[in-house]
Amino acid sequence: MxxxxxxxxxxxxxxxxxxLSRFHFKKGIVGLSGGLDSSVCASLAAKALGPKNxxxxxxxxGDNCSEDVKDARRVARRLGLRSQVVDISPMVDAYFSRYPxxxxxxxxxxxxxxxxxxxxxxxxxxxxxxxxxxxxxxxLIGYGTIHGDMACAINPLGDLYKTQIRDxxxxxxLPQKIxxxxxxxxxxxxxxxxxxxxxxYAEIDQVLFLLVDERKAKEDVIAAGFAxxxxxxxxxxxxxxxxxxxxxPIAKISSRTVGHDFLYPYDRNR
Amino acid sequence: xxxALAQVSPRLGELKQNLNLHLHFIEKxxxxxxxxxxxxxxxxxGYTLMDMVQEAGLNPAKDAIFAALKKLSREIDIVLGFxxxxxxxxxxxxxxxxxxxxILHVHRKVFLPTHGMFEEAKFFAQGKNFRSFPTRYxxxxxxxxxxxxxxxxSYLLFADGADLIIVISAAPGRGMSEEKAFETSRxxxxxxxxxxxxxxxxxxxxxxxxxxxxxVFAGGSFVYNPLGKLLVKASAVDEELVVVDLDLxxxxxxRKKWPYKRDDKPEVILQALARIIRGYED
Numbered sequence: 001m002x003x004x005x006x007x008x009x010x011x012x013x014x015x016x017x018x019x020l021s022r023f024h025f026k027k028g029i030v031g032l033s034g035g036l037d038s039s040v041c042a043s044l045a046a047k048a049l050g051p052k053n054x055x056x057x058x059x060x061x062g063d064n065c066s067e068d069v070k071d072a073r074r075v076a077r078r079l080g081l082r083s084q085v086v087d088i089s090p091m092v093d094a095y096f097s098r099y100p101x102x103x104x105x106x107x108x109x110x111x112x113x114x115x116x117x118x119x120x121x122x123x124x125x126x127x128x129x130x131x132x133x134x135x136x137x138x139x140l141i142g143y144g145t146i147h148g149d150m151a152c153a154i155n156p157l158g159d160l161y162k163t164q165i166r167d168x169x170x171x172x173x174l175p176q177k178i179x180x181x182x183x184x185x186x187x188x189x190x191x192x193x194x195x196x197x198x199x200x201y202a203e204i205d206q207v208l209f210l211l212v213d214e215r216k217a218k219e220d221v222i223a224a225g226f227a228x229x230x231x232x233x234x235x236x237x238x239x240x241x242x243x244x245x246x247x248x249p250i251a252k253i254s255s256r257t258v259g260h261d262f263l264y265p266y267d268r269n270r
Numbered sequence: 271x272x273x274a275l276a277q278v279s280p281r282l283g284e285l286k287q288n289l290n291l292h293l294h295f296i297e298k299x300x301x302x303x304x305x306x307x308x309x310x311x312x313x314x315x316g317y318t319l320m321d322m323v324q325e326a327g328l329n330p331a332k333d334a335i336f337a338a339l340k341k342l343s344r345e346i347d348i349v350l351g352f353x354x355x356x357x358x359x360x361x362x363x364x365x366x367x368x369x370x371x372x373i374l375h376v377h378r379k380v381f382l383p384t385h386g387m388f389e390e391a392k393f394f395a396q397g398k399n400f401r402s403f404p405t406r407y408x409x410x411x412x413x414x415x416x417x418x419x420x421x422x423x424s425y426l427l428f429a430d431g432a433d434l435i436i437v438i439s440a441a442p443g444r445g446m447s448e449e450k451a452f453e454t455s456r457x458x459x460x461x462x463x464x465x466x467x468x469x470x471x472x473x474x475x476x477x478x479x480x481x482x483x484x485x486v487f488a489g490g491s492f493v494y495n496p497l498g499k500l501l502v503k504a505s506a507v508d509e510e511l512v513v514v515d516l517d518l519x520x521x522x523x524x525r526k527k528w529p530y531k532r533d534d535k536p537e538v539i540l541q542a543l544a545r546i547i548r549g550y551e552d
Contacts, residue, residue, distance in 0.1 A: 002447060003446045003448070004449055006450065008446065011486055014481070018279070018480060262321065263320040263321045265318040267282050267481075270281060
């Protein structure tokens with residue numbers, strides 16, 4: 001699980017720089033939540049592209065003066081990024097006034113997709129590519145909104161577990177406050193990931209590392225000292241979220257079909 | 271005798287652009303007085319081609335890009351990687367050694383990794399031979415990436431008299447630790463060190479850098495001398511031209527010190543292999 005943070009920084013900065021240049025983009029956009037992942041992503045992007053080529057989008061729902069918004073502003077200022085605040089409450093409220101609900105998941109997903117929609121519009125407006133911030137833990141357990149916060153052009157953080165991102169953040173010199181913040185998807189006030197999932201990131205990451213990176217069987221992970229219920233819960237989360245990690249299946253009826261046997265790389269002719 | 275490893279990052283499916291990349295690095299190698307410049311696996315086309323294999327394939331005997339490179343090989347020997355359409359509609363992951371305006375040898379990749387993140391056998395036909403051939407550096411053998419991780423392949427080049435083993439590669443780095451490199455980089459160096467020492471040959475390994483669909487090609491190109499000594503190692507991330515002086519006399523001196531070559535018994539190995547293969551069960 002240990003990483004060499006300076007090496008990882010070098011590789012990920014090169015990745016951001018090269019992918020953008022292949023697609024003839026100079027600028028990147030990062031949705032800044034004031035949390036760990038987006039701060040790390042913005043910091044890498046600033047190093048890779050130069051701070052003035054990174055636009056930090058701060059997208060609160062209603063409360064423009066919350067601690068998270070302040071933290072996001074502080075990160076943008078510290079890194080020297082351009083930043084823009086867009087309040088998503090008019091759009092979200094307009095929708096739910098017509099289709100009211102108390103379902104916090106529905107509201108949270110709607111907010112996440114509203115942010116995505118704004119990021120993509122600014123991507124076109126600014127000729128800048130969206131840098132994703134979904135980490136390996138979230139991707140594996142499916143803790144993200146499909147077509148919401150999971151949407152991006154490239155994702156520099158997707159192969160780092162949450163705990164590894166914290167190690168990288170320490171190396172990048174991010175403020176203590178960001179490092180110590182309890183991770184939240186910001187789905188509702190006071191929400192934290194670990195409470196909602198019912199497990200700590202430290203535990204999830206270690207179990208995932210054994211299951212995924214080390215290819216261990218469930219029994220081996222339990223024998224290594226992890227609670228059976230935790231391991232089973234994590235496995236269920238992974239199994240049930242495969243659809244979030246794949247393009248939707250296309251019914252194959254012709255002799256050559258997108259996704260089946262019409263096979264080209266993302267970086268085609270780049 | 272100076273040789274150069276061009277640790278470059280080609281563009282996927284952009285042959286003209288990649289030819290220019292080759293020309294640029296050939297010029298740099300010539301300026302450094304190198305007599306040989308080595309490019310990575312599929313240097314003319316990029317690696318993650320998938321269905322583009324069928325569009326990027328060319329016949330080196332007739333192709334205009336090859337004509338340009340062959341012409342340059344009158345001034346400097348060139349090793350490069352490309353998609354070869356050997357017969358109509360049959361495509362190989364190939365490496366060519368150009369010298370004196372001619373193609374001295376074409377090696378077709380035998381071990382096509384097809385597991386996990388790799389799917390080469392889905393798109394390429396499999397090569398069927400390893401052989402060494404004479405060059406101005408002595409007998410030389412070519413291998414492509416995974417070929418080199420099969421030590422039997424290196425043995426064949428050794429048995430065929432290779433003084434110089436040239437490996438061209440597009441090896442993605444993977445696995446993290448506290449080290450300032452990918453875990454997989456060590457695997458190539460380990461083989462380089464062992465094969466150079468036990469075959470008493472130079473081993474030239476040219477890997478690429480850059481990114482394709484998120485894969486990180488991990489550079490780290492190197493040269494070992496026939497005594498297993500690391501002469502040079504390139505960075506893990508950056509495009510660069512590594513130039514190193516080879517003392518070809520070391521081939522002789524290493525074999526005087528360690529008679530592995532003199533004492534080799536290919537006929538015993540052949541007989542034992544034949545027996546093992548006969549014993550295969552259905």
